[in-house]
Amino acid sequence: MSFTLAIVGRPNVGKSTLFNRLVGKRLALVDDQPGVTRDLREGAARLGQLRFTVIDTAGLEEATDESLQGRMRALTERAVDMADLCLFMVDARTGLTRQDLVFADILRKRADGRVIVATNKAEGQAGEAGFYEAYNLGLGEPVAISAEHGEGMDELRIALTPWAEQFEAQTAEVELDLEAGDEASGRPMQIAVVGRPNAGKSTLINKIIGEDRLLTGPEAGITRDSISVPFTWGDTKMKIFDTAGMRRKAKVQEKLEKLSVSDGLRAVKFAEVVVVVLDTSIPFESQDLRIADLAEREGRAVVFAANKWDAEENRAEKLAMMKEQLGRLLPQLSGAPLITVSALTGRGLERLREAILKQHEVWNKRVSTAVLNRWLNDQLEAHPPPAPGGRRIKLRYMTQVKSRPPTFAVFCSIPDALPESYKRFLINGLRRDLDMPGTPIRLELRKRD
Ligand code: GDP
């Protein structure tokens, strides 16, 4: 999902018609439960090569009385806040109405220029006057479309493209393609195996790949610094970033330590899932902690592999100790799977594979806005945010703005005043209640009166 587009405008201009055309059958969860967002529909849209999330605000009938006006305004404002970009739709046949101007005003105040104007119902000649009139809104050059007849869709795509590129540039990561839907696209899952020297990384990778592929070493011509090895594990296509191949070149211990840190760094940036290999006899050494923390900060999914389990004698005791250490030393990854394995014998590798798949899934997770806001309301009721210096902080609503890793925006009356501890409380709650254990979760606070 590269960006979110909100379709806004007064009733009857054709918002739903366009929404349905963009989404086709790919409608995301429509939630009719009462709640903050019952009037917003969300779907996965496709327009040519562009893929994005679209929000439809067409939940309301023609607004006649005051209360409806107010609700419509609130709904539109919410959609504008949630979206990266707004498509402001007017009716080319009727021309601009007083209500259109009210919407234009909301957008001017709230959308920071992130607006494209579309004049709909522009099939035939009847929409021409309305199209030129729309320039008067002062919101940029309008795009003439017919949502019903599918006209102007290419122009719309062209108008969206620079925005799409901008949002993609903002979220793009090194060597990492952030398009969702790996299975569908057949793109391999990118794995990094990191850890301190001698933890057993090469042994593990060799065992997983099932041949002495790494030992034969990279052939000439493969980039020396980034050697990624494609393979299939179970049914899953994966690519492992081989840092061991580089490490073998280093002879001196000191040099080796240094190399493994910068290797690890590169590997983490490349990966979707980072497997931190621990040596069970000396788990959670400072280097292990550093690299796991780095993976979390880079927003990767993390799995711990406690290796050399075959050599461990007091297993129950050791496992309890490692779990305790994980919770205490890396609270930011609390709940991340810790899988005991033996790279030497191959024991535990199937469980490791399952954990990798599960964490990858969690990392890709999308939670519907309705579910999130019901959850938020429960939290606010049970534990309202503190009132520092008597100032009440209001949390209005929240939405997931991105996955990989799951990233949420909470709209808040005084973002700066919300204590870190409350933010952590929300993050931990999201992890626990929405089944996202051990995954980096990002929470952004955005200003909303
Ligand atoms: P919304 O209230 O903004 O969601 O509007 P709808 O999508 O429900 O459309 C309102 C009316 O306009 C419906 O009768 C549609 O069939 C009609 N409509 C939508 N798009 C077009 C279009 O491109 N051309 C024409 N002529 N009518 C359209």
Ligand code: GDP
């Ligand atoms: P790397 O530096 O992390 O790539 O570690 P290696 O794969 O080179 O392994 C370092 C040492 O640990 C080697 O002597 C391996 O044979 C040994 N080793 C690796 N995995 C296991 C294991 O599961 N059990 C035991 N007992 N030894 C292992």
